[in-house]
Amino acid sequence: MTSYQKALSHALLILDQGGPHTKDRIAEITDIAIQTVALSSKGAAMDVDKDRLIRELEAMVAWNVGREFVMDDITGHDDWLPAQRATIEWKFWDRYRRWLGENGDPLPAKAIGSIDKLTDKILERLEDPNRTGGWDRRGMVVGHVQSGKTGNFVGLICKAADAGYRIIVVLAGLNDDLRSQTQLRIDEGFLGYSAARATTFDQGNERIGVGTLVTRHRAVAHSLTGYEQDFSRQRARELGINPGGQDPIILVVKKNLTILTNLLVWLASYRESDTGRLPADIPLLVIDDEADHGSINTKAVPTDPMTGAPVSEYDVTKINAKIRQILSLFSKKAYVGYTATPFANIFIRPDDNSGSGSIGKPPNEIEIPYGEGLFPRSFIISLPTPKNYVGAVKVFGIDSDPEAGIAETVPPLPIIVPVSDSAAYIPPKHKKDFKPVALPESLKKAMRCFVLSCAVRAFRGDDKAHKSMLVHVTRFVSVQEKLKELVEAELSDISNRLRYGDGNSSAQILAELEQLWIENFQPTTAAVKSLVEDPLITETEWNDIKPLVAAAALKISVKQISGESTDVLDYQRSPNGVSVIAIGGDKLSRGLTLYGLSVSYFLRPSRMYDTLMQMGRWFGYRPGYLDVCRLFTTPDLIEWYQNIAFASEELRNEFELMGDRTPKEYGLKVRSDPNGLWITSLVKMRDSQRLRVSYDGQISETTVFQNDGALMRQNLEVTRRLLSSLPPPQSPGNHVWTGVAASEVVGFLKAYKTHPHAPKVNSALLAHYVSKQVAKGYLKNWTVVLVSSGFATATPSNDLGFSVGLIERANLTPSTAKYTIKRLLSPVDEQHGLPEEAVARALDETRIQWAARAPENRSLAEPERPSGPALRKQRPLTDGLLLIYPLDSSKAGGLNYTIPTVGIGISFPGDRLNPTDGVEYEANLVYIGNQLDEEVED
Numbered sequence: 001m002t003s004y005q006k007a008l009s010h011a012l013l014i015l016d017q018g019g020p021h022t023k024d025r026i027a028e029i030t031d032i033a034i035q036t037v038a039l040s041s042k043g044a045a046m047d048v049d050k051d052r053l054i055r056e057l058e059a060m061v062a063w064n065v066g067r068e069f070v071m072d073d074i075t076g077h078d079d080w081l082p083a084q085r086a087t088i089e090w091k092f093w094d095r096y097r098r099w100l101g102e103n104g105d106p107l108p109a110k111a112i113g114s115i116d117k118l119t120d121k122i123l124e125r126l127e128d129p130n131r132t133g134g135w136d137r138r139g140m141v142v143g144h145v146q147s148g149k150t151g152n153f154v155g156l157i158c159k160a161a162d163a164g165y166r167i168i169v170v171l172a173g174l175n176d177d178l179r180s181q182t183q184l185r186i187d188e189g190f191l192g193y194s195a196a197r198a199t200t201f202d203q204g205n206e207r208i209g210v211g212t213l214v215t216r217h218r219a220v221a222h223s224l225t226g227y228e229q230d231f232s233r234q235r236a237r238e239l240g241i242n243p244g245g246q247d248p249i250i251l252v253v254k255k256n257l258t259i260l261t262n263l264l265v266w267l268a269s270y271r272e273s274d275t276g277r278l279p280a281d282i283p284l285l286v287i288d289d290e291a292d293h294g295s296i297n298t299k300a301v302p303t304d305p306m307t308g309a310p311v312s313e314y315d316v317t318k319i320n321a322k323i324r325q326i327l328s329l330f331s332k333k334a335y336v337g338y339t340a341t342p343f344a345n346i347f348i349r350p351d352d353n354s355g356s357g358s359i360g361k362p363p364n365e366i367e368i369p370y371g372e373g374l375f376p377r378s379f380i381i382s383l384p385t386p387k388n389y390v391g392a393v394k395v396f397g398i399d400s401d402p403e404a405g406i407a408e409t410v411p412p413l414p415i416i417v418p419v420s421d422s423a424a425y426i427p428p429k430h431k432k433d434f435k436p437v438a439l440p441e442s443l444k445k446a447m448r449c450f451v452l453s454c455a456v457r458a459f460r461g462d463d464k465a466h467k468s469m470l471v472h473v474t475r476f477v478s479v480q481e482k483l484k485e486l487v488e489a490e491l492s493d494i495s496n497r498l499r500y501g502d503g504n505s506s507a508q509i510l511a512e513l514e515q516l517w518i519e520n521f522q523p524t525t526a527a528v529k530s531l532v533e534d535p536l537i538t539e540t541e542w543n544d545i546k547p548l549v550a551a552a553a554l555k556i557s558v559k560q561i562s563g564e565s566t567d568v569l570d571y572q573r574s575p576n577g578v579s580v581i582a583i584g585g586d587k588l589s590r591g592l593t594l595y596g597l598s599v600s601y602f603l604r605p606s607r608m609y610d611t612l613m614q615m616g617r618w619f620g621y622r623p624g625y626l627d628v629c630r631l632f633t634t635p636d637l638i639e640w641y642q643n644i645a646f647a648s649e650e651l652r653n654e655f656e657l658m659g660d661r662t663p664k665e666y667g668l669k670v671r672s673d674p675n676g677l678w679i680t681s682l683v684k685m686r687d688s689q690r691l692r693v694s695y696d697g698q699i700s701e702t703t704v705f706q707n708d709g710a711l712m713r714q715n716l717e718v719t720r721r722l723l724s725s726l727p728p729p730q731s732p733g734n735h736v737w738t739g740v741a742a743s744e745v746v747g748f749l750k751a752y753k754t755h756p757h758a759p760k761v762n763s764a765l766l767a768h769y770v771s772k773q774v775a776k777g778y779l780k781n782w783t784v785v786l787v788s789s790g791f792a793t794a795t796p797s798n799d800l801g802f803s804v805g806l807i808e809r810a811n812l813t814p815s816t817a818k819y820t821i822k823r824l825l826s827p828v829d830e831q832h833g834l835p836e837e838a839v840a841r842a843l844d845e846t847r848i849q850w851a852a853r854a855p856e857n858r859s860l861a862e863p864e865r866p867s868g869p870a871l872r873k874q875r876p877l878t879d880g881l882l883l884i885y886p887l888d889s890s891k892a893g894g895l896n897y898t899i900p901t902v903g904i905g906i907s908f909p910g911d912r913l914n915p916t917d918g919v920e921y922e923a924n925l926v927y928i929g930n931q932l933d934e935e936v937e938d
């Protein structure tokens with residue numbers, strides 16, 4: 001550790017002993033820590049930046065975290081941890097807890113306490129490893145992208161080993177880099193030695209991490225994998241490690257068919273002949289990192305046409321089969337999946353529990369059942385969000401929406417740079433033989449931003465910290481290779497100009513960077529400081545960083561991170577810090593951490609929410625340098641991430657509301673929710689050829705339209721025909737028709753055209769849904785409302801055959817082929833068709849729900865109007881509400897037509913948390929139009 005790190009660690013130890021966390025006391029503790037380290041290192045600590053140390057301590061003291069949420073099914077579970085906690089010798093956990101607070105990058109006491117509490121909550125939902133008889137627990141832990149899930153499951157591993165779990169298997173991604181990264185974290189936090197160099201009985205030859213601490217009790221564990229060594233039966237034989245000993249055995253393995261087959265064969269060799277399983281005194285814990293990736297059975301589960309139950313024999317995805325077979329070898333087992341995007345796991349069929357597969361070759365071939373699927377039937381825990389975490393909501397912003405449980409509007413961070421020039425250089429749908437010949441100006445600008453970012457961080461005291469830039473524009477390795485050449489040439493040009501000058505050139509590199517600094521960096525720092533509490537972000541002047549720019553550029557290297565490249569991100573072997581531009585595709589899409597990531601250049605489109613979220617490597621923690629981070633991406637991806645931010649928060653808040661349900665009940669709800677159908681890939685939902693969808697208690701509203709005057713005129717005519725066919729409405733103000741037949745609404749929906757990329761509303765699907773529900777006796781009677789603006793400045797219109805004031809909704813994407821708005825509906829409009837007493841009951845329920853929410857998830861003031869969900873619960877299941885909004889296209893901005901744009905909203909009656917049976921759709925039909933374009937597969 002550096003002198004600064006030692007002083008920080010010592011100061012935290014003093015702070016943790018109690019006392020007020022005032023500025024004066026923090027300054028006093030800082031002096032004591034610097035003096036103490038100076039005495040122990042013969043004055044070397046005197047160069048510690050005292051002001052920075054004070055600011056970092058202030059940030060740590062302010063660290064805060066929200067509430068976690070838990071969903072349980074205690075069937076067959078014995079509550080055990082509270083009664084046994086005092087009798088367990090916490091050897092592994094105690095030293096890991098110490099390490100978290102004393103290493104070179106220490107956590108504040110509140111953060112360590114949070115990990116302690118959360119890992120207890122997970123451990124107690126596993127089974128007592130010493131409980132007699134067989135048991136099987138399946139759970140899932142949901143965090144955020146780059147939010148510290150690895151630190152959590154290392155803590156869980158430590159506690160599970162202390163409690164008595166004897167074999168621990170960590171499924172660590174699909175590639176070697178991610179597996180090695182996870183192995184290193186486990187070496188440091190659990191084993192205490194480098195598993196790459198250790199032998200079975202000599203674990204002291206290279207102590208690292210927790211192994212460097214002086215502890216009262218020696219904690220011994222064995223590893224059958226190392227930093228560069230995945231599992232092999234030969235390595236197991238060489239180390240002489242067998243299941244059944246008193247010391248825990250850990251294996252960190254890739255989700256790779258060969259590796260998992262070898263592990264399965266090795267474990268199967270220890271089976272007892274009478275049971276076909278390992279001895280009953282060997283409890284197993286499987287931790288599945290990125291559990292939604294590689295582990296899901298993506299083959300359709302065939303069902304009995306009479307009963308709907310899965311057939312007894314069928315083939316499953318190979319990696320899924322091996323994971324399930326490993327679990328089936330043990331009579332005592334627990335499976336815990338970790339992910340930031342859990343929706344594919346929730347779509348797993350809970351009753352998938354059949355089939356088997358063989359291993360080995362004749363005559364030694366053996367059959368091993370697949371056993372139960374990986375649905376998290378026992379528990380789901382949603383981890384809290386630390387206050388300093390930078391996720392999709394902070395980056396892209398979100399509008400308040402009480403209906404979705406989003407209490408306050410969060411403005412986007414001013415770090416996003418829209419990219420509009422990339423298509424001419426890197427076409428979105430290029431093939432693998434495409435050869436880029438030049439870099440877009442936006443990428444050149446991004447590289448200059450990275451140079452400035454590195455210089456700022458060096459000035460602020462992070463000169464030895466890792467600094468990374470991401471370039472993710474293609475999945476094709478050959479294109480990445482050519483791109484690397486172009487980026488290296490541009491970086492060399494920047495470095496040489498900074499080092500040797502520009503001569504008589506009119507374009508002076510220092511002048512370029514200074515202009516970028518003045519126009520972009522200075523205002524961004526001021527804006528970020530107004531939005532984010534981070535005392536480590538300090539005002540910085542051009543003259544402060546100008547002397548550091550050349551050295552910052554010269555330190556940067558370019559790496560291509562792909563399966564075929566020899567380049568590696570060797571952070572751990574670079575104590576003076578790495579500055580790197582990482583160019584990649586799939587390898588950089590999941591799990592792999594880019595340390596100190598500050599600038600991202602991201603053009604890669606993807607079909608689904610979970611894939612895009614995982615590609616967002618820029619999410620995470622950026623202490624002291626969030627203001628110098630930049631995200632360069634396209635307007636389409638900015639819009640899609642904004643949709644993702646909203647959908648993610650909506651579903652997490654719904655998880656909070658359903659906290660008293662079981663995971664199976666929650667899974668049924670999500671699988672039938674129309675809002676959930678677009679968030680994961682179709683292939684991960686293929687446990688059934690058909691999907692059952694319920695719009696009960698939902699609102700479907702158009703928020704995206706095509707910037708196409710002919711199509712908008714068609715929608716205008718379709719709407720005019722509907723309204724002209726109805727009897728005279730109730731007026732003035734909004735025009736209201738009651739008792740409208742469902743057939744009129746269905747006919748309208750069939751003719752009205754929604755945008756093919758509308759994430760939550762598809763007129764064809766809605767027409768089908770209403771028709772099917774009418775056949776069941778639901779949605780027979782409709783209220784239709786033509787909404788009129790009440791503002792005096794509203795443009796009058798008679799285009800729909802009735803006098804209305806056009807409604808203004810600004811176009812959020814004026815430079816694209818779309819007209820995108822935030823919200824169409826005004827919540828008060830959903831009161832149409834309801835008697836006053838029903839509205840009053842809805843307001844009462846709204847206030848009850850508000851009081852029950854966590855304080856951070858609700859508005860400060862008690863609601864004065866009923867929420868949409870509460871109003872929909874009051875509407876009879878026989879009644880629907882169609883709201884029609886004529887929008888003022890001339891005031892929207894960026895549209896190529898001026899006729900009114902017709903937006904629609906449908907308010908469906910019922911309780912969204914307790915939906916009726918719903919309607920079945922062909923799976924492919926549900927996905928029509930709900931996807932972004934993706935690169936064409938070869």
